[in-house]
Amino acid sequence: MNRNSRYAANYLFTAVVWSAVIICCALLCFLLSTIIWNGVYALSFKFLLSPASGFGANGGIIYQITGSILLIAVTAIISLPIALGVAIYKSEFLKSCRLQRLSNLLIYGLNGVPSVIFGIFGLIFFVNLLGAGISWFAGAIILAIMILPTIVLSTYQAINSIPTIYRESAQALGLDTWQIITRVLLPQGLDGAITGLLIGLARAIGETAPIMFVATAFSGVDIPDSLNGPITTLPTHILALAKQATDAQALQNAWGAGLVLLCLVMLLGFAALMGRIRLKTRWQ
Amino acid sequence: MKGKKLSVIPVMSAWSNRIGRAYILISTLISAIIILLIALVLFIYSWEAISQQRADLFTSIWNPAAGQFGILAMLYGSLMVTVIALAIAIPLGLATALFTSEMLGVRYRFHVKFLLELLAGIPSVLYGLIGVAFFSVWLGDLFDLQSGRTILTAGILLAIMVLPTIITLGDDALHNVPRQYREAAQGLGLYPHEVIIHIVLPLAKTDIAGAVLLALGRALGETMAVMLVIGGIDKIPPSLVNIMVPGQTITSKLGREIEETAFASMHFSALIFMGLALLVMVLALTAIAQHYFRPGLRLYE
Amino acid sequence: MTGKPALKLVAPVVSGATALIEAEKFNVWFHDTQVLKDIAVSFDKGLINCIVGPSGGGKSTFIRSINRINDGIDGFVVQGELSFKGRNIYAAGTDVTQIRKAIGIVFQKPCVFPKSISENVLFGLQPLRITKLEKLCVVEKQLKAVSLWKEVSHRLNDPATSLSIGQQQRLCIARTLAINPEVILLDEPTSALDPVSTRAIEELMLKLKDRYTLVFVTHNIQQAKRIADKLIFICEGQIIEQGDKDKLFNQPEHERTRIYLHDEYCEC
Numbered sequence: 001m002n003r004n005s006r007y008a009a010n011y012l013f014t015a016v017v018w019s020a021v022i023i024c025c026a027l028l029c030f031l032l033s034t035i036i037w038n039g040v041y042a043l044s045f046k047f048l049l050s051p052a053s054g055f056g057a058n059g060g061i062i063y064q065i066t067g068s069i070l071l072i073a074v075t076a077i078i079s080l081p082i083a084l085g086v087a088i089y090k091s092e093f094l095k096s097c098r099l100q101r102l103s104n105l106l107i108y109g110l111n112g113v114p115s116v117i118f119g120i121f122g123l124i125f126f127v128n129l130l131g132a133g134i135s136w137f138a139g140a141i142i143l144a145i146m147i148l149p150t151i152v153l154s155t156y157q158a159i160n161s162i163p164t165i166y167r168e169s170a171q172a173l174g175l176d177t178w179q180i181i182t183r184v185l186l187p188q189g190l191d192g193a194i195t196g197l198l199i200g201l202a203r204a205i206g207e208t209a210p211i212m213f214v215a216t217a218f219s220g221v222d223i224p225d226s227l228n229g230p231i232t233t234l235p236t237h238i239l240a241l242a243k244q245a246t247d248a249q250a251l252q253n254a255w256g257a258g259l260v261l262l263c264l265v266m267l268l269g270f271a272a273l274m275g276r277i278r279l280k281t282r283w284q
Numbered sequence: 285m286k287g288k289k290l291s292v293i294p295v296m297s298a299w300s301n302r303i304g305r306a307y308i309l310i311s312t313l314i315s316a317i318i319i320l321l322i323a324l325v326l327f328i329y330s331w332e333a334i335s336q337q338r339a340d341l342f343t344s345i346w347n348p349a350a351g352q353f354g355i356l357a358m359l360y361g362s363l364m365v366t367v368i369a370l371a372i373a374i375p376l377g378l379a380t381a382l383f384t385s386e387m388l389g390v391r392y393r394f395h396v397k398f399l400l401e402l403l404a405g406i407p408s409v410l411y412g413l414i415g416v417a418f419f420s421v422w423l424g425d426l427f428d429l430q431s432g433r434t435i436l437t438a439g440i441l442l443a444i445m446v447l448p449t450i451i452t453l454g455d456d457a458l459h460n461v462p463r464q465y466r467e468a469a470q471g472l473g474l475y476p477h478e479v480i481i482h483i484v485l486p487l488a489k490t491d492i493a494g495a496v497l498l499a500l501g502r503a504l505g506e507t508m509a510v511m512l513v514i515g516g517i518d519k520i521p522p523s524l525v526n527i528m529v530p531g532q533t534i535t536s537k538l539g540r541e542i543e544e545t546a547f548a549s550m551h552f553s554a555l556i557f558m559g560l561a562l563l564v565m566v567l568a569l570t571a572i573a574q575h576y577f578r579p580g581l582r583l584y585e
Numbered sequence: 586m587t588g589k590p591a592l593k594l595v596a597p598v599v600s601g602a603t604a605l606i607e608a609e610k611f612n613v614w615f616h617d618t619q620v621l622k623d624i625a626v627s628f629d630k631g632l633i634n635c636i637v638g639p640s641g642g643g644k645s646t647f648i649r650s651i652n653r654i655n656d657g658i659d660g661f662v663v664q665g666e667l668s669f670k671g672r673n674i675y676a677a678g679t680d681v682t683q684i685r686k687a688i689g690i691v692f693q694k695p696c697v698f699p700k701s702i703s704e705n706v707l708f709g710l711q712p713l714r715i716t717k718l719e720k721l722c723v724v725e726k727q728l729k730a731v732s733l734w735k736e737v738s739h740r741l742n743d744p745a746t747s748l749s750i751g752q753q754q755r756l757c758i759a760r761t762l763a764i765n766p767e768v769i770l771l772d773e774p775t776s777a778l779d780p781v782s783t784r785a786i787e788e789l790m791l792k793l794k795d796r797y798t799l800v801f802v803t804h805n806i807q808q809a810k811r812i813a814d815k816l817i818f819i820c821e822g823q824i825i826e827q828g829d830k831d832k833l834f835n836q837p838e839h840e841r842t843r844i845y846l847h848d849e850y851c852e853c
């Protein structure tokens with residue numbers, strides 16, 4: 001029972017933990033500061049508001065910004081209603097424990113599918129089997145599928161956290177199933193759904209792999225005028241520019257687009273986290 | 285699952301009830317079918333490669349022109365990159381999680397978690413951009429390589445990518461250990477490191493394993509960042525542990541090649557087979573993680 | 586590992602004749618709320634020192650402050666003098682671990698580690714570099730000390746969580762005895778237990794009081810009457826009255842003490 005050796009071991013342990021913390025902080029700070037520093041250098045109003053030219057090396061990113069926002073807006077419209085339905089089913093109608101586990105497995109499974117798999121699925125299913133060609137709407141559907149589990153789980157947790165007494169009270173007042181769902185459960189579940197949706201969209205707006213075979217084209221694209229036809233987004237633009245990393249001008253534009261993308265992601269993420277904090281403190 | 289919860293008694297009378305129920309059922313069916321549909325589509329389109337190439341798929345030479353479709357090089361690349369990433373990220377991430385959960389004051393912990401979750405959301409293409417602009421250049425200079433785009437570069441980049449995830453999930457896992465265990469151990473005169481090693485870590489280990497599996501799945505499935513920095517050579521290096529050479533992962537191969545192949549050709553089919561293999565691996569990991577996360581398996585209640 | 590609490594030395598180090606633990610003008614805050622005010626008390630050697638008072642009065646906070654378990658709680662601030670064997674427990678540079686080894690604690694709810702019974706007994710003896718036989722000796726000795734040996738000797742390697750709650754609490758005491766403390770703090774050790782287990786624990790305390798100084802918190806006045814030697818009545822963070830048990834029960838100086846001790850249901 002050597003007291004000094006235990007004291008030393010504790011000291012060593014603390015030192016190891018601290019050094020890991022310092023390395024982590026340094027890495028993550030480097031990450032953020034690089035994106036911000038290089039991005040700020042490339043940003044200007046002209047850059048934000050003019051279309052790209054010369055394969056992205058010149059000009060700005062206006063159509064990339066509108067493209068990204070259009071894509072996630074449609075993604076949200078497609079995924080939200082489906083996710084609400086699934087969450088209500090899971091929380092109110094699915095009683096057997098085994099089926100709950102199965103549904104969890106399916107949801108977490110879908111959540112774990114690598115993004116490139118969604119991409120090749122979209123390529124086979126939408127582009128070739130359904131013959132849609134390159135279609136931004138198909139891209140929105142793929143992204144909606146991808147973020148579905150996030151919204152379902154978030155909504156489910158919100159609905160499930162409603163104390164049973166509220167359902168009982170509503171029943172005691174003679175409300176039927178659908179009335180209870182729309183008047184008691186949905187108002188609460190909707191908050192969870194919006195939170196989940198924001199988290200999902202923060203992920204969707206940064207994704208490249210699921211849509212790069214299905215929905216995007218690199219140059220010569222503006223705002224689509226029908227459901228068909230390609231779109232251009234910030235991440236695909238960055239990808240294309242990053243491939244020409246030796247060209248300084250292209251790289252600088254990539255950083256500019258990167259910072260804009262980061263800001264959009266952070267905005268969505270920030271809103272989602274604030275929503276989640278509000279949810280967590282609701283029933284206390 | 286919640287043990288006893290009164291659910292809405294399905295007394296369906298009004299038409300709105302029926303429509304509502306149909307809507308709920310249909311959306312559930314859609315989402316349940318999707319994942320099966322994805323697996324089915326991948327299986328059908330890789331069938332040509334499976335039925336004709338058979339064991340030849342598991343060789344190390346990929347040469348579509350000569351009809352050789354061995355996926356071992358890509359499999360090796362995926363596994364190697366993931367192993368490197370986790371070997372770096374797990375020790376760093378868990379040590380940092382210990383810090384945020386055990387040493388940092390409760391007030392700061394909240395802010396740190398907030399920041400970490402934001403960091404975890406940084407799009408992978410941005411990591412790729414940093415990878416090509418900095419890491420590959422640095423590694424190339426540091427080790428005097430022909431090209432800095434190597435398996436090691438991809439591994440390091442992936443490690444940084446999964447770091448916020450590991451920290452925040454690890455922190456959750458450690459934080460789930462009830463405080464009374466720590467107090468009881470402290471009350472017996474244990475040093476902080478002994479409390480962590482003998483009590484906190486063993487109690488949190490199933491959750492930590494779940495977090496690691498989740499990170500593993502993310503690392504295996506990551507495409508854009510890896511594709512940009514790995515170099516893109518479909519070869520297993522002569523020495524298996526030589527990680528300073530360009531390589532290829534399943535994801536980067538798919539990202540690069542699938543658009544350039546004719547639909548439903550043997551080449552296409554072999555690529556889809558790789559995708560199927562990846563999907564199976566990731567789904568297996570998810571299933572195992574689900575098993576670990578199951579609430580009943582907790583040691584404490 | 587948490588920040589050092591703000592500390593102000595008020596009184597010089599006092600060395601009492603038999604008092605092991607002494608508090609003088611001891612104050613505790615959680616954030617901005619003061620939960621203990623000017624506590625002045627001494628716990629004497631070889632006695633059962635019993636702290637009584639209504640719930641939420643600061644009894645547990647005080648007893649947990651003695652071996653610095655509260656250090657890990659956010660917003661915990663102390664001020665004043667709390668000394669063990671004449672040395673301030675909260676002095677800068679104090680090795681908290683040594684304090685906790687000398688002053689063991691048993692909590693309200695038994696908290697056995699999810700390990701085997703014998704591992705639980707040996708848990709405080711880190712790092713464990715003794716032979717199997719020695720381990721068995723320690724386990725047997727401590728389990729006998731808490732009268733648990735007969736019940737569990739045939740299944741020492743079973744998980745400790747398989748024991749009944751009363752047995753678990755006795756195991757917690759055995760675990761504390763194994764580190765050979767001088768003082769044992771017991772924070773309402775029987776409030777989660779059934780009457781039979783409560784009785785076993787009470788008998789155990791009476792048995793232990795020769796060798797250890799016991800500081801014992803309860804809100805059960807009958808229990809205090811049965812086993813206490815010295816009684817301290819804490820209410821709303823202050824010590825109202827302290828002294829010999831019989832004196833407090835028979836001739837309390839304060840009206841509040843009398844009301845509380847004779848009518849448990851009253852507010853203080």
